[in-house]
Amino acid sequence: MTDNNNARRTGKTPLRHVLASTAAILAIGFSTTYTFVPTQAAAQSYTFTNVSIEGNRRIEAGTILSYAGIARGETVSGGELNAAYQRIQESGLFESVEIVPQGSTLVIRVVEYPTVNTISIEGNRRINDEDLQPLVGSVPRRVYSPTQAEADADAIAGAYAQQGRVAARVTPKVIRRSENRIDLVFEVFEGGVAEVERIGFVGNDQYSDRRLRRAIETKQAGLLRALISSDTFIEDRVRFDRQLLQDFYAARGYVDFRVTGVNSELSRERDGYTITFNVEEGQQFRFGGVNVSSDLAEVNIPAFRNAVRVRPGQVYSPALIERDIARLERLAIREGLDFIRVEPQISRNDRDLTLNVDYVLTRGERIFVERIDIEGNTTTLDRVVRRQFDTVEGDPFNPREIRETAERIRALGFFANAEVEAREGSTPEQVIVDVDVEEQPTGSISFGGSYSTNNGFGLSLGFSERNFLGRGQQLSFNFSSGVDNQRYSFGFTEPALLGRDLAFGLDLSYYESNQDNAEYNTAIGTLSPSLTFPIAENADLQVRYTLRYSDLTIPGSSDIGRIVREEADRGELYESSVGYTLSYDTRRTGLDPTAGILLEFGQDFGGLGGDTSFIQTRARAVAQRLVMNEEVTLRASVEGGALHYDGDGSRVTDRFLLSSSRMRGFEPGGIGPREFDDPNDIDDALGGNYFAVARFEAEFPLGLPEEYGITGGAFYDVGNLWGLDETNSDVLYEDGSFRHVVGVSLFWNTPLGPLRFNFSEALEKEKRDKAQNFEFTISTDF
Known part of the structure; x- marks a missing residue:
């Protein structure tokens, strides 16, 4: 009674009532049909001189007769009448069908399905109509199909399941209109998000649950779960995680690894899942013998063997074999050998857990x-x-x-x-x-906030486009402002200049600061076009031209030292220089997935016009390795630079300053040469023409739940900053000395940005150095 009242009040007929009515009509149809068929129906035959079709309004009588397949004057059995009934019913055009023999007349009574007038979706807030409409197969001004409507409801519910809303329900309902028309409405109950409360692994001995959770895309719900999209349960993502686990173990030599099953259990409240991966790790294999062979006379076997990078004793990885195959095929092209295929034949030695690889060069099909x-x-x-x-x-x-x-x-x-x-x-x-x-958005507008103990609060605005005008070009504008500084920057990159593997870049920036600690103001503008191109598999070379403007001013009330005051008297300066940077990076494409290095060396030569002549040299080496079953990350870096100016020498705006990104434990300008005159309240950080820094760091888990994103660290930094072109009796530490700092860190990786807390203690420092025992930084885009 309640459903009937609701139907009368809303004008909507629930689909289950339509289906029930249809079933009832069909039952009546069968009953009516066989009322006229004797018990021995198999022996009964009929001959009709006339066929009468009743109830059709849109469907032509000839169309119905074609489905029935019964011609006038044709003798048919009871079974053939039943088959005719089935064909008409299965056409999907009618709610009900009756076939009634009446003497020499065959009466076919039909009730047509209504025509869909409009289709609408109600109750959806999380997914727009524009995204759901393409999933609907029902079409306005066509015949309504209950089966299609149910399929459409399942497709809409599937879209919500992809967002982790497995409790979503979609109910198709019809609103009767005149002239046998209906409005089809999909009523959506979105439900809540089913989060992943726990991800566990069974059978893993070599790697911990914590490490394996980092290898997959699905994440456990954390403290800020409302801002995390990867902690919702999505079945397709879990299937993809199986492949990620397979790739993770294969890259580390576990060739027998397999996922034997994945159990996903939904909580009783239907708001959370527990996912358990059952795995079999197997044994770790290494490369044994590595060889290149071929039956082709034109193949120079020694040359191809020299191109192989895999060496015996390395941990086996399919990716390493793929890279060797690519090298060998490229060598074949350079040697003028077409259609050469490299087929790795791998033989297994279970006794010493090695895999022997023979790269066999064969002639492939001429395609x-x-x-x-x-x-x-x-x-x-x-x-x-x-x-x-x-x-x-x-x-x-x-x-x-x-x-x-x-x-x-x-x-x-x-x-x-x-x-x-x-x-x-x-x-x-x-x-x-x-x-x-299938294209996706490539542009973004960012609003950011930042805070550090050195510079206080800051604001940043940015726009970036990674596929500018569909040309694959990168374009960016950025503005940032702190308590005493502002920076404007523009960047443009063409990754394939003239259609070649040659990247063109253009960088413009302008920086203003009011150095409270030195009581002088700076303004620096830079224009730098560059070209970058590969010179080896992991090596790139960048060549550039730089035009730089710098101005150093001193407010009238400032107590400033003689050196900075004399440098400010030189006024505005323009520098014109050319330079290069050579880099070698294996952090993403190296042979070892648990380790990588970055090597950089660059120089700039000033004097191509402009007001100054100089040579600036910089070098950097960075290494990273995962140890203790990849639970602990070790990082080490060594960096240095040298600056030589001719003529009047360098200014404080040109020289190196060690900020916390290079040397922790000190304020910016906290170490290095400084002009100090206590009676006149002068304490100016002057920077240095030379610097050398080494940093060593370990990051490790603290035993807290991984979904919190909190890890710990310890570091040791040692560095020196020295060298001036001009000095006087008030200058301290011009000759330099190495400072040593130890400390611990707390990392919190949140969706709002990475937070880092550094607690440090200087083991060795100079008297006038400005130490900083605590540093807190946060950088946020939202």
Whole structure:
């Protein structure tokens, strides 16, 4: 009675009532039909000279007769009448069907499904109509189908499940209109988010649950769970996590690893999941013998063996084999050998847990790339996608290169999904490469806040576009302001200048500061175009030109030392320089997934015009390694620089200053040469022409739940800053001395930004150095 009252009040008929009515009509239809059929129906036959069709309004009688398949004057059995009934019913056009023999007349009575007038979705707030409408297969002005409506409801509920709202319910309802029309309404109950309360692993001995949780995408709900999207339960993500675990173990030599099962248990309140991965790790394997062989006479075996980078004793990894295959195939192209395929043949030695690899060079099929078709890129230009290919139309087809191309396209970050597949072309000797992409937003506007114990509170505004005008170019504008400084910057990068592997960059910046600790003001503007290109597998070279403007001013009431005052008297200066930076980075593409290094060396040569002539040299080495089953991260870096100015020498705006990013435990300008005159209240940090710093750090878990994102650290820094072009009797520490600092850190990685608390103590320092025992930083984008 309640449902009937609701239906009369709202004008909506619940779908279950429609289905019930349909079933009742069908039952009556069967009863009516067989009322006229004798018990021996199999032997009964009918001959109809006339067929009468009743109840059809939109569907032509001829269409119904074609479904029935019974012609006038044709003798049919009872079974054939039943088959005719089934064909009409299965057409999906009618709510009910009756077939009634009446003498020489066959009466076919039908009740047509109504026509869909409008389709609407109600109750949805988390997902817009524009995102849900494409999931609906029912179409206005077409015949209503209850089966299709139920499928549409399931598709909408599936979209909510992808957001972790597994309790979402979607009910299709119909509102009857005149002329056998209905309005179809999908009523949505969104429900709450089902969070992942716990992720556990069974069978893992080599790596802890904490380490494996870092290897997968799904995360446990933490303190700030409302701001985390990866702690919701999404079934597709859990399936992807299985592959991530497989890749994690394979990269570390566990070739027998497998996930035997994943148990996802929903809590009784349906608001949280417990996920358990059951794994079998197996044994860790290393490379044994590594060889290159071929039956092709034109292959220079020694040359190919020298190109192999894998060495016996290394931990086995499929990624290392793939990189060797790529090197060997590139060498074959350089040697003029087409259609060479490298097939790694791996033999297993369980006694010493090694895998022997033999790279066999064979002649592949003579298949060429006919063409490359790109679809789905409404904004991104075709050439941006095409330049990710090492292959062009007419080149020999290489399946491995196509797989690598797909990875490069996905790595661009321009597309939510990218699929690259090959299919047979116009002839068996040709293939067509299809690229199907789905674009995603690539621009962002950021509003940020920052705080540090040195500079206080700050504000930052920024705009960035990673795919400017669909050309793959990067564009950025940024503004930041602190208590006593402002910075404006503009950046532009063309990653493929003239269609080549040559990146063009343009950086402009302007910086103003009021140095309270030195009582002088600075203004620095920089314009720097650059070109960057690879010179080896992990090495890049950047060449640049820099035009720099600097001004140093002293307020009239400032107590300033003689050195800075004389440097300020030189007024505005323009510097014109050319320079280069050579870098070698294996942190992302190295042979060892648990370690990496970065090496940089750069120089700038001033005097190409401008007011000054100088040489500035910088060098940096950074290394990182995961130890203790990858629970502890060790980092070490060594950095140094030298500056030599001709003529009047350098100014404080040119010289090196050691901030906390280079030397912890001291205020900016807290160490190095300084002009000190206590009676006149002068204490100016002057910077130095030379610096050398070494930093050592360990980051480790504290035993707290991982979802809190809190880890601990310990560090040791040693550094020196020295050297001036001009000095006097009031200058201290011009010759320099090494300062030593130890400390502990607390890291809190939150969705609002990374927080770091440093507590330090200077073991060795000079009397007038300005130590800083505590530092707290937060950098936030929201």
